[in-house]
Amino acid sequence: MRVTAARMRELLKVYFILGSNNCRKNPLEVIAEAIEGGITLFQYREKGSGALVGEEKVKLARAIQELCQQHRIPFIVNDDIELALALNADGVHIGQEDAPAAVVREKIGDKILGVSVHTREQAYEAIRQGADYLGIGPIFATTTKEDAKEAAGTTLIKALREDGLTVPIVGIGGITPDNARVVMAAGADGVSVITAISLADSPVQSTRKLYQAVHSQPEG
Numbered sequence: 001m002r003v004t005a006a007r008m009r010e011l012l013k014v015y016f017i018l019g020s021n022n023c024r025k026n027p028l029e030v031i032a033e034a035i036e037g038g039i040t041l042f043q044y045r046e047k048g049s050g051a052l053v054g055e056e057k058v059k060l061a062r063a064i065q066e067l068c069q070q071h072r073i074p075f076i077v078n079d080d081i082e083l084a085l086a087l088n089a090d091g092v093h094i095g096q097e098d099a100p101a102a103v104v105r106e107k108i109g110d111k112i113l114g115v116s117v118h119t120r121e122q123a124y125e126a127i128r129q130g131a132d133y134l135g136i137g138p139i140f141a142t143t144t145k146e147d148a149k150e151a152a153g154t155t156l157i158k159a160l161r162e163d164g165l166t167v168p169i170v171g172i173g174g175i176t177p178d179n180a181r182v183v184m185a186a187g188a189d190g191v192s193v194i195t196a197i198s199l200a201d202s203p204v205q206s207t208r209k210l211y212q213a214v215h216s217q218p219e220g
């Protein structure tokens, strides 16, 4: 059956996203370190310049899924619904330019469905169509997503919480151990990162710092 909101909130705490083109070394090594450091959810996002395609993409996805399964970390696939179904992944993440959430929900059954939203209307529509969590950002400036919008800060997260919305929300975009608390204080249930872990000198250390930041009391 569908993931509960309470369980989804736990999973969103430290949500690592990675594709082979987001890191210099072997993605499996980076993910193993991130798992050791305490990530709670993983998303395979093979996208942008230099991304793998075809059989190579499937092989890497399987290898990463295997690693996640060994450590009981749910494995989410970005964009590629067919790949997610072929691997029996734990869920998918889609953006506004992908198929409508209701269409994807019908295809994936009770798997986890995450939707990127940038406005109140998109947020309410995603929930109505069956999203289990919302990805909101970019909170801070990001260099990872090549077609990212302007940094929007935490305005939308705060607005949705002021509306009384309790849907699980994860912030994304330029998040580091130093600014993660701001995202949590705005009402996010967790933070999603790529570069803060994938290009860190020590992915384990960086993950540990993120984990501590999201579990610490709001400052002040």
Ligand SMILES: C=C1C=NC(C(F)(F)F)=NC1=N
Binding pocket: 015, 017, 043, 045, 078, 093, 095, 114, 115, 116, 134, 135, 136, 170, 171, 172, 192
């Ligand atoms: C563009 C994206 C926005 N948000 C998220 C997540 F953090 F998972 F919600 N993933 C993406 N790929």
Ligand SMILES: [Mg+2]
Binding pocket: 078, 079, 093, 094, 095, 096, 097, 098
């Ligand atoms: Mg997409």
